[in-house]
Amino acid sequence: MIQLYFLSIAYLVFSSLLLLVDSYRRKLSFMLKAKSSIRENIKRLNLYFLSGIALALSLLFVPMSPGPIIIGDIIPAAFILFLAFFFRLLYSERNRERSDAYLAGKKQKLRKLGFICLFISFMHFLFPSIVLL
Numbered sequence: 001m002i003q004l005y006f007l008s009i010a011y012l013v014f015s016s017l018l019l020l021v022d023s024y025r026r027k028l029s030f031m032l033k034a035k036s037s038i039r040e041n042i043k044r045l046n047l048y049f050l051s052g053i054a055l056a057l058s059l060l061f062v063p064m065s066p067g068p069i070i071i072g073d074i075i076p077a078a079f080i081l082f083l084a085f086f087f088r089l090l091y092s093e094r095n096r097e098r099s100d101a102y103l104a105g106k107k108q109k110l111r112k113l114g115f116i117c118l119f120i121s122f123m124h125f126l127f128p129s130i131v132l133l
Contacts, residue, residue, distance in 0.1 A: 011051070012080065012083075015087070016118040076121070079120050
């Protein structure tokens with residue numbers, strides 16, 4: 001389904017911008033409100049988490065037309081699932097102190113993860129007929 005394809009690209013780009021907002025604060029200042037909204041509101045975090053799981057599962061079982069029926073686009077689905085769990089664990093209420101300490105020391109790794117996620121979303125957008133296995 002084409003709607004799932006565009007939703008998966010939007011989820012990957014939004015997640016990569018959430019990862020990159022700490023490193024590029026001035027250029028990505030429009031994402032600060034979205035990041036704080038997801039981080040502070042547990043309902044929005046749960047919605048973001050559940051939508052990531054639903055989107056990843058739907059990408060696996062309802063791929064684009066040339067993709068195989070069972071495995072679909074496995075790399076974008078795996079990244080969406082990883083990012084859903086990553087943000088859920090990083091921004092959960094119990095782990096607030098640990099997540100702040102983790103973010104302070106790991107900005108370089110989060111930046112690399114953000115760029116990898118952005119690269120996967122662009123490859124998924126530019127070549128929709130190629131199955132990324």
